[in-house]
Amino acid sequence: MDSASTHAYDDVRRPAPRAPRALATEAVHAGRDDLARQGLHAPPIDLSTTYPSYDSRGEAERIDAFATTGAEPDGPPVYGRLGNPTVARFETALARLEGTESAVAFASGMAALTAVLLVRAAQGLRHVVAVRPLYGCSDHLLTAGLLGTEVTWTDPAGITDALRPDTGLVLVESPANPTLAEVDLRAVAHACGSVPLLVDNTFATPVLQRPAAAGARLVLHSATKYLGGHGDVLAGVVACDEEFAGRLRQVRFATGGVLHPLAGYLLLRGLSTLPVRVRAASATAADLAGRLAADPRVARVHYPRIGGAMVAFEVHGDPHEVIAGVRLITPAVSLGSVDTLIQHPASISHRIVDADDRRGAGVSDRLLRMSVGLEDVEDLWADLDAALGAAAQVGGRTRSTASSGV
Numbered sequence: 518m519d520s521a522s523t524h525a526y527d528d529v530r531r532p533a534p535r536a537p538r539a540l541a542t543e544a545v546h547a548g549r550d551d552l553a554r555q556g557l558h559a560p561p562i563d564l565s566t567t568y569p570s571y572d573s574r575g576e577a578e579r580i581d582a583f584a585t586t587g588a589e590p591d592g593p594p595v596y597g598r599l600g601n602p603t604v605a606r607f608e609t610a611l612a613r614l615e616g617t618e619s620a621v622a623f624a625s626g627m628a629a630l631t632a633v634l635l636v637r638a639a640q641g642l643r644h645v646v647a648v649r650p651l652y653g654c655s656d657h658l659l660t661a662g663l664l665g666t667e668v669t670w671t672d673p674a675g676i677t678d679a680l681r682p683d684t685g686l687v688l689v690e691s692p693a694n695p696t697l698a699e700v701d702l703r704a705v706a707h708a709c710g711s712v713p714l715l716v717d718n719t720f721a722t723p724v725l726q727r728p729a730a731a732g733a734r735l736v737l738h739s740a741t742k743y744l745g746g747h748g749d750v751l752a753g754v755v756a757c758d759e760e761f762a763g764r765l766r767q768v769r770f771a772t773g774g775v776l777h778p779l780a781g782y783l784l785l786r787g788l789s790t791l792p793v794r795v796r797a798a799s800a801t802a803a804d805l806a807g808r809l810a811a812d813p814r815v816a817r818v819h820y821p822r823i824g825g826a827m828v829a830f831e832v833h834g835d836p837h838e839v840i841a842g843v844r845l846i847t848p849a850v851s852l853g854s855v856d857t858l859i860q861h862p863a864s865i866s867h868r869i870v871d872a873d874d875r876r877g878a879g880v881s882d883r884l885l886r887m888s889v890g891l892e893d894v895e896d897l898w899a900d901l902d903a904a905l906g907a908a909a910q911v912g913g914r915t916r917s918t919a920s921s922g923v
């Protein structure tokens with residue numbers, strides 16, 4: 518291998534720069550530190566599925582080393598399922614933003630959570646302690662025991678008592694999907710003792726909250742949401758220490774939930790505007806939360822103390838009519854895009870959760886969840902105002918059916 522290609526592969530994974538840099542700086546430079554010296558500005562996309570090697574003795578050693586620790590092989594990957602240089606740039610950047618040693622990317626947020634559960638199950642630790650609400654599919658994955666895990670649901674104060682010798686993981690979301698309920702991450706991390714705490718940081722992003730600094734061993738993102746930020750990439754990532762990252766890479770290699778290099782490229786590009794997008798959308802969301810709280814057609818507004826671009830609210834009228842009434846805002850699941858989306862959790866994102874469990878977790882049948890984008894606040898309010906008006910009229914006529922549940 519010539520020195521140019523050694524340079525190209527190894528520098529992607531280069532450790533932290535000379536001095537600590539602010540989040541806004543990391544967002545545009547992390548994962549790109551080698552580019553200028555390579556004579557490049559935009560990161561290259563490596564679409565290779567396989568990599569040539571004339572030294573099969575050397576390959577055997579590299580494969581043995583990966584089987585032992587899960588550390589990324591020095592030099593080019595052996596095969597695309599083992600690693601990819603473009604995806605590695607995104608992983609490097611996200612680890613830097615979350616303040617962890619490493620990060621491991623997956624094909625979706627659910628693939629990322631699956632890999633974490635499989636790492637622990639393979640160590641004989643099949644019991645999970647979790648706090649509701651969680652994203653609907655995360656709740657379902659645990660409740661259904663699809664991966665052979667067993668879950669105990671508790672509130673943050675009950676975590677220590679719920680721990681067992683075979684507990685492999687404690688799982689929380691904060692702010693949680695869809696109610697935006699918050700937990701005290703430091704207190705929860707303390708309650709976990711030596712059991713790894715996984716914080717799903719999808720809603721807050723590292724711009725508003727860095728769970729690793731509060732004691733979380735694992736920080737999970739549905740990168741489909743704010744990290745990608747434009748509604749065109751499905752991805753997941755776990756930021757953690759290098760030891761756990763090695764286990765995650767081994768599971769990813771064995772089960773195949775890899776991220777496509779094009780998605781890795783788009784995510785790295787998305788990260789560069791993450792702080793600007795999150796701050797701008799959060800300012801608009803806080804403004805809309807205030808207007809909704811003052812509106813007589815709205816029964817309750819949920820907006821987190823740490824802020825953010827998500828707003829949830831319960832209406833007096835029929836929530837389905839609000840969804841039917843929006844014109845600028847798009848009625849759709851998912852979140853974290855540049856445009857504003859609204860959806861009815863009891864019908865869609867949290868439909869898969871048993872109705873009693875859902876309501877017990879504070880997800881009312883009248884709750885709407887809105888992901889605020891980058892549009893002008895007055896245009897958004899005009900659209901919401903009209904949709905709320907339509908819902909109040911219909912709701913007035915059909916109050917008895919609306920209140921009988923969804």
Ligand SMILES: *Cc1c(COP(=O)(O)O)cnc(C)c1O
Nearest residue numbers: 625626627652694719739741752
């Ligand atoms: C969307 C979401 C997930 C699942 O991520 P996918 O990328 O859709 O697989 C997990 N957690 C939270 C909080 C989410 O919003």
